[in-house]
Amino acid sequence: MGKNKRVNDSTIKAPALEQLYSRHSSKWRRFAADVLPMHVAExxxxxxxxxxxxxxxxVGESDLxxxxxxxxxxxxFESFAQERWNWKIDPSQLKLATDVGLATxxxxxxNLRSGERVIVNSPVYSGFxxxxxxxxxxxxDVALLHTDAGWRLDLAGIESAYQAGHLHLLLCNPHNPVGRAFDRDELTALAALSNRYGATVISDEIHAPLTFAEFVPYLSCGDAATETGVVITxxxxxxxxxxxxxxxxxxxSETMAAKVARLPPALHWRTSILGAFAMAEAYNAGVEWLDAxxxxxxxxxxxxxxxLERLLPEVAYELPEAGYLAWLDLRGTTLTAARILEEAKVSLVPGPDMGGETYAGFARLNFGTSPEIITHGLERIAKLSR
Ligand SMILES: Cc1ncc(COP(=O)(O)O)c(C=O)c1O
Known part of the structure; x- marks a missing residue:
């Protein structure tokens, strides 16, 4: 069995809240200490x-x-992608950058032509x-379709955007906030469509290793995908x-490598030495932790x-296929993210941040924590009138 196969059977723990509040990251510093932060994706x-x-x-060796x-x-990453997703990458076409936002x-x-708009599929990560x-x-915006079978790409809508000359799609796969990991048929169809119009798919795959079932990398979907795609992760x-x-x-592909070659070489220099080597270590030796x-x-x-069923049964939620973000449908209540922050002291990402007022009745909650903290957050919210 290869070193990246799923071998670990244990689970992983989050520290107690008191300890978490002493962390220095944005999650723990953005709000006052009476707020339980369940917004930012960490x-x-x-x-x-x-x-x-x-x-x-x-750090000990001053190697900074x-x-x-x-x-x-x-x-x-070559060995991780091969063993986890059966995807053969070309390691010579990997270029480092500070973060996914900057790379995008x-x-x-x-690469964008003047006047061109960029296609996104709302509700989607506010950073886009x-x-x-x-x-x-x-x-x-070519909004995701919410079908009986779950969230799907609106390929007809994307084709209309391509026809109008907007030839870059910023894809979020797996999708934040709805947690959809697009399947091979969908991505293959997207690749064929994009190839037909000479369009580019920028596939943000940052949540991919956290997929619960199968994750399909865009670039593993055949020649049309490699001709049209750049993965940023x-x-x-x-x-x-x-x-x-x-x-x-x-x-x-040579086509897409030529487009990445237009980026400033300084991208590499602006990447952190600790970050780059930690990333290599994650793909190499972090698989047991990842599985847990x-x-x-x-x-x-x-x-x-x-x-939710026990404490807030009016809130609708579908299990995500990946990641640690939950897209909560609050429309059956009078709750909003703003009221929840104000009155329950729990911070969620407001739905409108993910695509405008259409999503006013939604909020995103981060469950990458302990079950106790999840329950604690919901108990606070459940005390509100609704
Ligand atoms: C889909 C997606 N892309 C990118 C980012 C941010 O990545 P980075 O910090 O590397 O810019 C996030 C953070 O939540 C995200 O959810």
Whole structure:
């Protein structure tokens, strides 16, 4: 059995709340200490031991200079992708960048034609809107379809956008906040469509290692996908390393490599040395931890469903297929994220941040924590009149 096979059977624990409140990250500093933060996408779990050991060693050895050549990331991701997703990458086409946001902004800055809008599929990660704002580019929303079979891409809507000359789709796979991991048929159809119009799919796959069933990388969907796709990802979400600042762009064709080659070489230099080596270590030696984390999140997503049923039965929620984010439908109540923050002192991401006022009746909750903290948050909310 390869080193990246799912072998671990244990679950993983989050520290107690008192300890979490002493953390320095945005999650624990944005609000006053009477607020339970369940908004930003970082998990409460302690990081994987091999990563912690590596970082501690590098700090201890004052090994904190600029980032030079680091083939370790491509080598580690090559073996991770092969063993976990049966996906053969071309390691020579992997380019490091500070984070997924910066890589996406720089990709679009270098490749977007003037006047072009960028297609997004709402409800979607609020960062997408912020990145486009930074570029002065208008999003073009082709909302996800909510079908009896779950969330699906609106391929006809995407085709209309391509026909109108908007030839970049910022795909979120797995999807934040609805937790959909798009399937091979859907992605293959998207690739064929994109290839037909000469469009590009920028596939943000940052949540991919946390998929509960099968994850399909866009670039594993055949020649049409490799001709049209660039994957932008990082170990930061799945191994909880967001503050370390390292990510990468990956292509698998000459066409797409040429487009990435237009990005400034400084992207590499602006990546953190700790982040890059921690990322290599995550893909290499963080798989046992990852498996335990996926198992824990699987239990948490079900715990959340059971606790919602018990405490807030009017709130609708569908189990996500990946990640640690829950898209809560509050429309059967008078609750909103603003009221929940104000009165229950629980911070959620307001639905409108993910695509505008259409989503006023929704909020996103982070369940990457202990079952006790999930219950505690819901108990606070359940005290409100609704
Ligand atoms: C889909 C998605 N992409 C990107 C990011 C941010 O990534 P980075 O910090 O590497 O820019 C997030 C953070 O929540 C996310 O959910």
């Amino acid at each position: 998990m409460d779990f302690e990081i994987a031991q091999p990563i912690s050991t590596l970082i501690t060693r590098m 200079g600029y980032l030079g050549p680091v083939p370790e990331v491509a080598e580690a 902004v720089e990709y679009l800055r270098a 809107y912020e990145w486009l704002k930074e570029l002065g580019v208008e999003p073009l 990082s170990s930061s979400k799945s191994w909880n390393l967001a503050g370390l600042k390292a990510a990468f762009l990956l292509t698998q 984390t996926v198992k824990t999140l699987d239990a948490n997503r079900k715990h959340l469903a059971a606790e």
